[in-house]
Amino acid sequence: MSSPTARLAGGVVLTLVIILAYAGYTLNSVRRMRQVQTDIVDTNRKSALQLIRIQGDLNALALALRDMLDRTESYPLSAWASQLDRIRENLDDALRAESRIATARRDPQQNAYLQASFQQLWSAVAQMKALAAQGQSEETISFIRETLEPQQQALTSFTARLLVQNNAEEQRAATQVAAIYSEIERNAYLFLAISLALVLVVSLGLIRSNRLLFDRLASLSNQRRELAQQLISSQESTLRTISRDLHDEFGQILTALGAMLTRAARHAPDSFTAELQESRAIVQDTLEKVRALSQTLQPVILEEQGLGPAIEWHISVFQRQTGIAVEYHPPATPPVMEHTRSIHVFRILQEALNNAARHANVETVTVRLINEPFTLQVADNGGGIDASATPGVGLAGMRERAELLGGALSVVSPPGTTITLQVPYV
Amino acid sequence: MTRRQLLLALAAPPPPLVQLVDVTRAAGLNFVHHTGAFGSRFLPETLGPGCALLDYDNDGWPDILLMNGQDWPGHPRRAATLQLLRNNRNGTFTDVTRAAGLDFPFYGLGVAVADFNNDGFPDLYLTGVGQNRLLRNTGRGTFEDVTVKSGLGNRTGFSTSAMWFDYDRDGHLDLFVCNYVRWTPSQDVFCTLDGKKKSYCTPEAYRGATCWLFRNRGDGTFEDVTAKSGLFDTSSKSLGVAMLDIDSDGWPDLFVANDTQPNKLYRNNRDGTFREVAVRSGVAFGEDGRARAGMGVDAGDFRRTGVEGLAITNFDNEMISLYEGTPNGFVDRAAQTGIASASRATLGFGCLFFDADLDGQLDLLAVNGHIDDSVRGRAYAQPPHLFWNDGAGKFHDVSAQAGESFAKPKVGRGLALGDFDRDGDLDVLLTTNGGPAYLYRNDVSNGNQSIRFRLEGRKSNRDGIGAVVQIDEATGSQTRRIRSGSSYLSSSTLAATFGVGGQRTIKRAIIRWPSGRVDEHANLATGRTYHCMEGQAPVALNYR
Numbered sequence: 001m002s003s004p005t006a007r008l009a010g011g012v013v014l015t016l017v018i019i020l021a022y023a024g025y026t027l028n029s030v031r032r033m034r035q036v037q038t039d040i041v042d043t044n045r046k047s048a049l050q051l052i053r054i055q056g057d058l059n060a061l062a063l064a065l066r067d068m069l070d071r072t073e074s075y076p077l078s079a080w081a082s083q084l085d086r087i088r089e090n091l092d093d094a095l096r097a098e099s100r101i102a103t104a105r106r107d108p109q110q111n112a113y114l115q116a117s118f119q120q121l122w123s124a125v126a127q128m129k130a131l132a133a134q135g136q137s138e139e140t141i142s143f144i145r146e147t148l149e150p151q152q153q154a155l156t157s158f159t160a161r162l163l164v165q166n167n168a169e170e171q172r173a174a175t176q177v178a179a180i181y182s183e184i185e186r187n188a189y190l191f192l193a194i195s196l197a198l199v200l201v202v203s204l205g206l207i208r209s210n211r212l213l214f215d216r217l218a219s220l221s222n223q224r225r226e227l228a229q230q231l232i233s234s235q236e237s238t239l240r241t242i243s244r245d246l247h248d249e250f251g252q253i254l255t256a257l258g259a260m261l262t263r264a265a266r267h268a269p270d271s272f273t274a275e276l277q278e279s280r281a282i283v284q285d286t287l288e289k290v291r292a293l294s295q296t297l298q299p300v301i302l303e304e305q306g307l308g309p310a311i312e313w314h315i316s317v318f319q320r321q322t323g324i325a326v327e328y329h330p331p332a333t334p335p336v337m338e339h340t341r342s343i344h345v346f347r348i349l350q351e352a353l354n355n356a357a358r359h360a361n362v363e364t365v366t367v368r369l370i371n372e373p374f375t376l377q378v379a380d381n382g383g384g385i386d387a388s389a390t391p392g393v394g395l396a397g398m399r400e401r402a403e404l405l406g407g408a409l410s411v412v413s414p415p416g417t418t419i420t421l422q423v424p425y426v
Numbered sequence: 427m428t429r430r431q432l433l434l435a436l437a438a439p440p441p442p443l444v445q446l447v448d449v450t451r452a453a454g455l456n457f458v459h460h461t462g463a464f465g466s467r468f469l470p471e472t473l474g475p476g477c478a479l480l481d482y483d484n485d486g487w488p489d490i491l492l493m494n495g496q497d498w499p500g501h502p503r504r505a506a507t508l509q510l511l512r513n514n515r516n517g518t519f520t521d522v523t524r525a526a527g528l529d530f531p532f533y534g535l536g537v538a539v540a541d542f543n544n545d546g547f548p549d550l551y552l553t554g555v556g557q558n559r560l561l562r563n564t565g566r567g568t569f570e571d572v573t574v575k576s577g578l579g580n581r582t583g584f585s586t587s588a589m590w591f592d593y594d595r596d597g598h599l600d601l602f603v604c605n606y607v608r609w610t611p612s613q614d615v616f617c618t619l620d621g622k623k624k625s626y627c628t629p630e631a632y633r634g635a636t637c638w639l640f641r642n643r644g645d646g647t648f649e650d651v652t653a654k655s656g657l658f659d660t661s662s663k664s665l666g667v668a669m670l671d672i673d674s675d676g677w678p679d680l681f682v683a684n685d686t687q688p689n690k691l692y693r694n695n696r697d698g699t700f701r702e703v704a705v706r707s708g709v710a711f712g713e714d715g716r717a718r719a720g721m722g723v724d725a726g727d728f729r730r731t732g733v734e735g736l737a738i739t740n741f742d743n744e745m746i747s748l749y750e751g752t753p754n755g756f757v758d759r760a761a762q763t764g765i766a767s768a769s770r771a772t773l774g775f776g777c778l779f780f781d782a783d784l785d786g787q788l789d790l791l792a793v794n795g796h797i798d799d800s801v802r803g804r805a806y807a808q809p810p811h812l813f814w815n816d817g818a819g820k821f822h823d824v825s826a827q828a829g830e831s832f833a834k835p836k837v838g839r840g841l842a843l844g845d846f847d848r849d850g851d852l853d854v855l856l857t858t859n860g861g862p863a864y865l866y867r868n869d870v871s872n873g874n875q876s877i878r879f880r881l882e883g884r885k886s887n888r889d890g891i892g893a894v895v896q897i898d899e900a901t902g903s904q905t906r907r908i909r910s911g912s913s914y915l916s917s918s919t920l921a922a923t924f925g926v927g928g929q930r931t932i933k934r935a936i937i938r939w940p941s942g943r944v945d946e947h948a949n950l951a952t953g954r955t956y957h958c959m960e961g962q963a964p965v966a967l968n969y970r
Contacts, residue, residue, distance in 0.1 A: 073635075082659070
């Protein structure tokens with residue numbers, strides 16, 4: 001089975017590429033919008049402000065002309081000269097500002113018309129002022145009515161048209177901006193859909209990969225468990241065979257050897273009697289050791305009397321052999337367990353006690369056996385397990401046996417070492 | 427107290443130890459403005475009255491003049507004339523209107539006071555609806571109506587503020603008159619807020635009217651130079667006028683506050699003409715590019731830079747404009763200084779710079795009040811603003827601390843300053859529309875000293891109007907212009923009063939006369955008035 005990392009990395013890269021592409025697209029769209037706003041909307045607004053200013057000045061001109069025609073002021077018509085000059089100054093300023101902003105975008109004919117119209121207007125104003133300065137009131141009034149007012153009105157209308165035109169352009173720009181917004185919106189949805197699809201595909205791929213991985217792991221775990229079971233069974237079978245052979249074959253041989261040495265001692269000269277008796281004692285000692293070894297490898301007591309007595313027997317042997325004191329806390333009633341299962345408990349106890357004797361500077365060991373739930377706890381007061389050390393075969397064997405029992409083994413260390421086997425049901 | 431509160435308390439400037447004590451009743455002022463209102467809600471009824479602090483009898487004690495309206499033709503309600511109140515030099519005043527010959531019928535609004543004929547006695551120019559009046563002070567406690575004789579007759583209008591100044595620097599005071607709109611009772615327009623009852627119209631309902639400039643020929647007569655000077659403008663609706671020198675060339679320039687129309691700033695071309703530069707100087711429109719409703723105006727060196735700035739009162743929601751003069755024109759500092767937010771809800775009229783607590787910084791006083799008692803959402807009577815200049819760029823409204831009566835809402839209009847009790851600080855006279863006039867005695871209790879300069883021109887106009895007085899102290903310089911006009915419809919005493927804190931002497935005083943002459947006087951003791959004649963050593967006078 002190939003690793004999913006490459007595919008997953010590919011998916012992430014693809015997603016990043018799409019996000020980057022979309023970000024680039026969005027930034028570009030914003031730039032376009034800004035361009036449109038700067039080029040059209042802002043320019044239009046500034047232009048409109050100047051056009052409004054021009055309209056205001058033309059309106060001020062109209063009011064001044066009206067006041068001149070009304071003759072309600074006691075001043076001669078020439079008095080308006082400075083007021084008209086101020087209006088012209090302001091108008092010229094507004095026209096200059098407006099032309100800087102809008103001329104490039106406007107129809108050249110309109111620009112020409114605007115300039116020509118204002119030239120005509122100022123020329124007419126100059127004429128009017130000259131007439132007023134000469135005191136020709138009637139002529140001045142006629143000139144205002146027939147020439148200046150129509151020119152002022154025409155310019156006011158033209159400015160209004162430019163404002164309308166400005167508005168139309170602004171609306172077009174607004175439409176353009178709206179179109180860009182719609183495009184961005186549409187593409188945002190598209191991006192969302194693609195992103196969601198990609199996430200879905202990557203997620204499904206991930207789920208499938210994980211599932212395959214877990215299946216594979218489960219299969220491997222089962223195989224390992226079966227293998228361990230077979231190994232342990234094989235180990236038990238071997239131990240049983242060795243134990244039986246030691247007991248039956250070597251035991252009988254040594255027993256026979258002992259009997260023969262006894263008989264030989266009876267017939268041998270006195271000078272050999274001492275050596276023969278010594279030899280018989282060695283044989284007898286060897287026989288006991290072989291029997292004890294046989295018993296250790298495959299305790300008959302476990303098979304015949306059950307787990308409780310077997311534990312008690314082994315603890316007494318352990319104390320005798322190692323000199324380590326063991327505090328045993330048996331349950332109120334002896335545990336009842338099938339032999340094939342109890343052998344695993346017994347082996348775990350053996351290994352735990354061996355560990356205590358082998359690895360730690362232990363003075364006492366506490367063994368606790370509980371029935372419900374079935375719990376075997378072996379705790380020592382030694383230096384504990386070195387955390388940096390590689391876990392040993394013994395501990396692995398204990399875990400395997402715990403798994404075969406369907407239980408769990410926990411090791412807590414330091415302080416001391418506490419090994420607990422817990423089996424949910426016996 | 428939290429740490430933040432403690433820090434704020436430490437950072438806050440100390441409140442000024444100034445009290446504006448209401449002495450109206452004690453002084454014997456029982457004036458009540460008569461608008462002539464009878465229900466038709468004529469526009470002029472909302473505007474007045476103006477007032478003046480002047481020394482009409484030249485006894486050195488400022489007297490009071492209160493402008494008044496009158497009944498509208500065909501609608502008699504009560505007799506009313508302006509009031510002239512002579513200072514009794516003991517904190518009280520005596521009504522001398524009739525004795526002075528001022529009890530004539532007149533729908534008056536504003537007053538400009540100056541010695542136009544250089545005879546040593548202050549004369550009066552009264553503005554109002556109809557024919558304005560020029561009243562020559564005879565020097566014997568009476569006034570002579572010289573309107574026609576002076577060439578100012580046969581001229582009717584709806585005039586508001588007026589100002590005396592010597593625009594051509596010939597030693598004779600010329601006269602600038604603001605006109606509001608073209609209005610007469612017969613031209614009155616029906617305006618309404620609810621569609622039924624008539625309300626007061628805004629000026630948009632009427633045509634503008636040109637202001638007037640009259641050149642003093644020096645022989646008691648005046649020449650109308652409105653058109654010749656380039657000031658003729660029928661679009662303006664003017665309420666306030668102030669003199670200043672925007673280009674520091676020694677020639678007086680003019681600022682005109684217009685209601686709903688762009689303000690005008692006329693730069694003196696030094697040849698008898700003016701050039702309008704308000705738009706390029708940044709004072710024509712508000713920050714939003716719209717013309718505001720300018721009412722009152724004053725010019726003053728409130729930053730102590732030697733350059734005059736402007737304060738303009740506007741309609742509510744338009745805020746007071748506080749323009750700082752810079753080499754590139756004016757910049758509205760109302761927001762940064764704290765004046766804008768404090769004045770957002772008030773509709774201002776009279777406004778004047780003065781050093782209320784004599785700490786060496788020009789403070790700003792503005793009186794407020796709405797024009798229409800039927801308007802919703804805004805109070806008709808409004809409290810005045812006393813903006814205390816902390817010298818660090820902020821103005822703090824301390825009107826509430828200045829006295830209970832002073833802080834009380836009023837329908838404020840006119841505002842004038844003068845030291846009526848001659849204790850060295852400037853006292854406040856203000857008028858209300860359809861209500862009483864108030865006199866507030868300024869009681870500075872922080873031990874600060876002042877120094878005052880009363881000018882007498884010889885080659886320059888006798889009042890020294892247009893002269894700039896500069897004092898140099900250890901802490902810097904201060905300048906004041908001897909000015910007529912300013913505020914709204916009102917006239918203040920002409921002497922220049924400087925606050926100098928605790929200083930007992932000043933290093934130097936420099937007087938730049940309109941004639942071009944510069945006088946310097948060194949090491950002057952504070953706590954007194956100096957009578958400075960042009961080209962002569964000053965004569966020290968005790969305040970009392």
